[in-house]
Amino acid sequence: MSRKKKQPIIKQKETFRVSWLSLIGIGETPLTDNRLGIFEYSGGIIVFLAALFTYLFTLTPDIGFHDCGDMVPAVVNLGVCHPPGYPFFCLLGKLFISLVPIGNIAYRMNFLSSLFASTTVMMVYFMVIRIGGFCVPKQRLFHLIPAVVSAGMLMFATTFWEQAVIAEKYSLNVLFASLLLFILIRWQGSASHPSLSRGENSPLTSFIKGELLLYVFAITLGLAFTHHLQTIYIVPASIYFILIITWNKTQRLPSLQMTGKMLLCFITPLLLYLYLPLRAMTHPPLNWGDPQTLPRFMEYITIKAYKHFIINSPMDWIQNIWTHLVTFFPNQFTWWTVWLGIVGLVFLFKHRRTISLLLCLVILTNIAAAVRYGISNIQDYYLTSFMVFAILIGCGVLWLMQMIARIPAIPQIAAVVFLCLPIIPLSAHYKQCQHRAYYFPTDIARNLLSSLEPDSVILIKGDVNGFPVWYQRYVENKREDVALIDTPFLFQDWYIKHVRYNFPQLGVDIHPIASPGEELGYVRFRDILKKNVGKRGVYHYSDEPVPPGYAGVPYSFFVKIVNEGSNVLAELKKGDVPLTLRRDCPLDAKAKDMLRNYAGGYNNRGNNYLGAGEYSLAIYELKRALKIDASIPMIYYNLGRCYGQKGQTKEAIDNFKQALTLNPNQSGIHKSIGGLYEKGNNPQQALQEYKQEANSFPDDVETYLAIARLSLELKMPGETISACEQLVRLSPNNVEFRRNLGLLYYQNGQIQEAQAAFQQVLQLAPLDIGARQMLGRMQQG
Known part of the structure; x- marks a missing residue:
């Protein structure tokens, strides 16, 4: 009886084992070797x-x-x-x-x-x-x-x-x-x-x-x-x-x-x-x-x-x-x-x-x-x-x-x-x-190389930025006088030796003098600037900031590095780099990103001209940026600032509003529009713009000062007091803000609030005569 009971158990185990082996292909019928005709x-x-x-x-x-x-x-x-x-x-x-x-x-x-x-x-x-x-x-x-x-x-x-x-x-x-x-x-x-x-x-x-x-x-x-x-x-x-x-x-x-x-x-x-x-x-x-x-x-x-x-x-x-x-x-x-x-x-x-x-x-x-x-x-x-x-x-x-x-x-x-x-x-x-007409990397690289001064140095970071330039330089033999430096490799000794071998004119040191704790790549980057800025054109093809002691002059999507104190305006006027692209060139994500950088470069040039008071040149650069990419709100914002400085109020407001359409959360635009309305003797419209700025950015002191000023002018005591309360909230140790708030409370018949405000003034400035006089007057009457 025992044998009869064991036999089916053994069969079940064998069946279980065979079935699992078949799952991995053991025992499978071979593939037929088909003869193809x-x-x-x-x-x-x-x-x-x-x-x-x-x-x-x-x-x-x-x-x-x-x-x-x-x-x-x-x-x-x-x-x-x-x-x-x-x-x-x-x-x-x-x-x-x-x-x-x-x-x-x-x-x-x-x-x-x-x-x-x-x-x-x-x-x-x-x-x-x-x-x-x-x-x-x-x-x-x-x-x-x-x-x-x-x-x-x-x-x-x-x-x-x-x-x-x-x-x-x-x-x-x-x-x-x-x-x-x-x-x-x-x-x-x-x-x-x-x-x-x-x-x-x-x-x-x-x-x-x-x-x-x-x-x-x-x-x-x-x-x-x-x-x-x-x-x-x-x-x-x-x-x-x-x-x-x-x-x-x-x-x-x-x-x-x-x-x-x-x-x-x-x-x-x-x-x-x-x-x-x-x-x-x-x-x-x-x-x-x-x-x-x-x-x-x-x-x-x-x-x-x-x-x-x-x-x-x-x-x-x-x-x-x-x-x-x-x-x-x-x-x-x-x-x-x-x-x-x-x-x-x-x-x-x-x-x-x-x-x-x-x-x-x-x-x-x-x-x-x-x-x-x-x-x-x-x-x-x-x-x-x-x-x-x-x-x-x-x-x-x-x-x-x-x-x-x-x-x-x-x-x-x-x-x-x-x-x-x-x-x-x-x-x-x-x-x-469909890349049949895709010349974008070639055109961008040639735009860059054609704009460089003779015997220049270009400091490049990133594959997208650098590789098309490598091809033009090392295959098409364009601008063989230009030295290409890849900044991410500067911390590597082998790369510095490579630079010294290929570009001995740069005088690069393997072990430059460094301050304690400084990263080696940054030290070598600064050493290249020290030995070459002022002697030859040094250009930086990256979005990283220029080191202290130097200034970056935007050319387009790259900057020329000059010594601090140089005539930046003169360099700006030399660095006019037009964008030349072949027609019908398709734009993929990388191309669109680079074009956005190009537009950003022109925007930076316009911003520099704006800071120098060259408003017409600034408008020219900003319009070039818009032709490349009309979706960047800062370009419209800077255009609005330029037109505002030139007294072209309508054009300024139109550009500010376009910037708001693209980015409703951008700070400063409502305030800028309010300033234009205020200059145009339209205080009520200006006040509305300032209030919108305050609603979006409730921690800006200048906005509340403008609201308080216009509310006072328009004889709106409640609005004026509310704005001054916000000023006190933002600057609690500002004696003038508290004193003005106390006066407004007093004029509005809010005696207890006025007393509290002047007492706080005295806590900050115990010798303030005006606060003592106002407290004395309120106690007498």
Whole structure:
């Protein structure tokens, strides 16, 4: 009896164990190694050409923002760009621009990015073909539709499209990811499903072919790591996939011999990182981190300089997970099609569990890494996940086609509908990604360089500000007499040595004299000013204040630094920098921010002229600012002040009111309007404006003084007393305010309040004769 009772328990445990193992793909039926025909390959070529046409039609014609102005000069000069250096990208880019003589250098690099992106789109197409197989065998071409839809969704995804038309590293990064995933999926078929019916493809041949694909995978993985460390997103998923597929094939784990060979194939391409110290030794114009020594090399490739972007709060991670998932993916594919990716994941988990887990692990690893990184362009770090999600959308279409395959006439209609799905992201994202006339970074950089005096120094802070200038200086060779200094690096010894080597005329010291507690970068910044201001033009391209002892003369969006006490007005008149932009240039968020800075620079120039009494010149500068950006309330406010000084009351009031429309909470405007009405002998209207100022800003003494003065003039004792009470509240130790309040109380018949006010005056000023006399008078009568 005991044996009969134990037997079903053992079976239940075995069933439980087997079911859990099947959840991770153990025992899964292998993926069929489909042999692709002319239709499949033709479809891939058409997809590639369609993507390339799209990207070339919307290609940026010159240098872009982001890291383009850093990457391209590093490629041209074989320099060392920002960490981790991207040696494969630099060498491949140098080869490409040398062999392809079309357009300028920036255009060639943009074209190279479009080739990377187009190839990625094609690889997504082939992966969906491999995953899906011939799902609708009665209509041979129907199985291409999910692959075409998947490729089209990625082709028009916002971030992917934006990266495809500029000279950035992310297009190559996602290309590597697609190649690695394709190799794994291809290896699963060749290693798991030898076709024994063909003599040329024996089990031994198939096994050797599978091993070779793994070695190709390892080499590709190593090359990918010499380009971008985001390749780590693929590694956990790849290890899982190789282990599971090998176990399902042989009931064993990969042999140590094969693992050793794969490690060797992976490590060998990493020798490309020797490019960094070798090129650093030649002192190229761009030499981030100067990784000549082993400690600096290790700091550089481990991206130690960017550790401050790491987020350590788990609560912030959770918030980022939610924000990124509900924002980034719908932004790429639109809410209309995101659900197809979720359906595709469920379908794939049911039919191709190992592949579904492979793709899921890639996305999960990507999310786990990206949510801990706090940078402005974090969506670029999800490009690998966007590529994977496009595959899942194709699988969702695959499931729908299988569901409707048996319904007469419906598959043909559905095919047309599915092929139209990529039109949704195309129409949603075309305007944002159309960069065909995007010359803004080029025009801004040339505006800056053309306005500098000979042999000048430009102190730059920020990638957006600096990188387009780098490109003009180090690739187009514009203004080779100008020294470019990146102020964020001034605290680094390697950077000061770099400046001394490239710009010896500046006389920069590695260890300048500093006061106790002063930050080293600031000390070196001040040392550059001390040795160069007055000898050559020194310009500051930043919103940070100028150090004490110097004055900043606004040119446009940058300032010229002069010694304190210099003739600022004369410098202002020399620094007339017009804004020159090509027509029909689209403006993205970065361009709009820079234009706002440009308008702010003209506003500062107008404010300086206003302070110097040059009202006509001030109005000229402020109107230039309005032509660039008419949404800045301070420009209208300053225009109102200028017109007010010139006696043009109507124009002044109109501009003040426009400033209020843009910013109802801006202080001083109602008070300024009130002053104009008061000068125009309209005290009642002036009083109303002063009261509105007081309602919005109840702690301004000048406003209550004006209210008290006008209320007294208009014989409004209650209003006058109320204003004086507010003055006493704001300045309780002001004897005059309390004395005047006491007199007003007395005149209004409020004897007790008057006595209290004069007693408080005596507490503050015991010898005040007027207060004693008033108290005596009130006691007598």
